[in-house]
Amino acid sequence: MKKLIIIGASGHGKVVADIAVLNGYKDIVxxxxxxxxxxxxxxxxxGPDTLISELDGDVVIAVGNAETxxxxxxxxxxxxxxxLIHPSAVVAEGAEVGAGSVVMAGAVINPGAQIGEGCIINTSSSVDHDCIVGNYVHxxxxxxxxGTVIVCEGTWIGAGATVSNNINICGGCMVGAGAVVIKDIDEPGTYVGVPARKIK
Ligand SMILES: CC(C)(COP(=O)(O)OP(=O)(O)OC[C@H]1O[C@@H](n2cnc3c(N)ncnc32)[C@H](O)[C@@H]1OP(=O)(O)O)[C@@H](O)C(=O)NCCC(=O)NCCS
Incomplete structure (x- = not known):
């Protein structure tokens, strides 16, 4: 029987458990x-995450914080x-999804896109052709x-944000909800608004 250990018993963890069941996991803790x-x-x-050494099974980290x-x-x-990929998500032939990444309901990952490890590709989001999404990006x-956007390690793109084509976003950024990114972002920080500007 497929066993799964989910680290992080939050709302996000709940959604991950739902996807896990749809991926054939019957024994979930x-x-x-x-x-x-x-x-x-x-x-x-x-119990706490240190208990993992006593348990068998595949693992997924359902924690929002990228560093964690x-x-x-x-x-x-x-x-x-x-x-873990929700059956209603569309992942194009040849697109790559790295270890420990979760692709949620209705997400679309188009041809040539590469998703790193430990990423969250959340509900109804899209990653168009030839994008490179680094490890631990949300x-x-x-x-x-x-198309052809690069988002580097640990960056969080907020709900409903849009990134224009051919844009590079460095690691360690927070792009606020609803922002529209039309220029490369080269410095870590928090960016909000239309067009997106640095506030922190
Ligand atoms: C960008 C964000 C992280 C900033 O949070 P914060 O650091 O606590 O910042 P504050 O709330 O103190 O806001 C600072 C300023 O930026 C503005 N601001 C914050 N978020 C903004 C946004 N998304 N768009 C436009 N302006 C925003 C605030 O109005 C405030 O402006 P003011 O100084 O003129 O009053 C947060 O607002 C945000 O957008 N989070 C995304 C959440 C999300 O997408 N969750 C998805 C889960 S799937």
Missing amino acids: FLDNSLSVTECAGYSVL RKRLMNRNSERSFPP ISVGAHLS
Whole structure:
């Protein structure tokens, strides 16, 4: 029986569990460092993430913070982190989705796109042709990357944001909800608005 350990018993974890079931996982448990949480989406939360060494099964990190996803994947690098893809997502032939990445309902990943490890490609977002999405990037609900965009490690593209084609965004950025990015972003920071400008 396919077993899955989900680290992070949050709302995001709930959605990940739903996708896991649709990917054939029948035996699902959660780990979470918040010891008051004992159940998530009807599955048991067994204890803190350090318990992982006592458990068999594939692993997915369902934590929004990119640094935490990276740390937990690196700390457990001997484990299997399969990508989880909702059956209603469209992933083009030949597009790549890296280990531990989750592609949610209605997302579209077009030909030539490469998604790194530990990414979240959230509900109804799109990653168009030939985009390169680095490790631990989050493309939020309803955000869109036009063709040939590069988003580097750990950057978070907020809900409903749009990135024009051929744009490069460096690592360590937060692109706010609803922003429209029309120029390369070369410095880590927080960018909001139309067109997107740095605020922090
Ligand atoms: C960009 C963001 C991270 C900034 O959060 P923050 O650091 O707490 O910043 P603040 O709320 O203090 O806002 C700072 C200023 O930026 C403005 N601002 C914040 N977010 C903005 C946005 N998305 N678009 C336009 N302006 C925004 C605020 O109005 C404020 O302006 P002011 O100084 O003139 O009052 C946050 O607002 C955001 O957009 N988060 C994305 C959440 C998201 O997409 N979640 C998806 C989950 S799937």
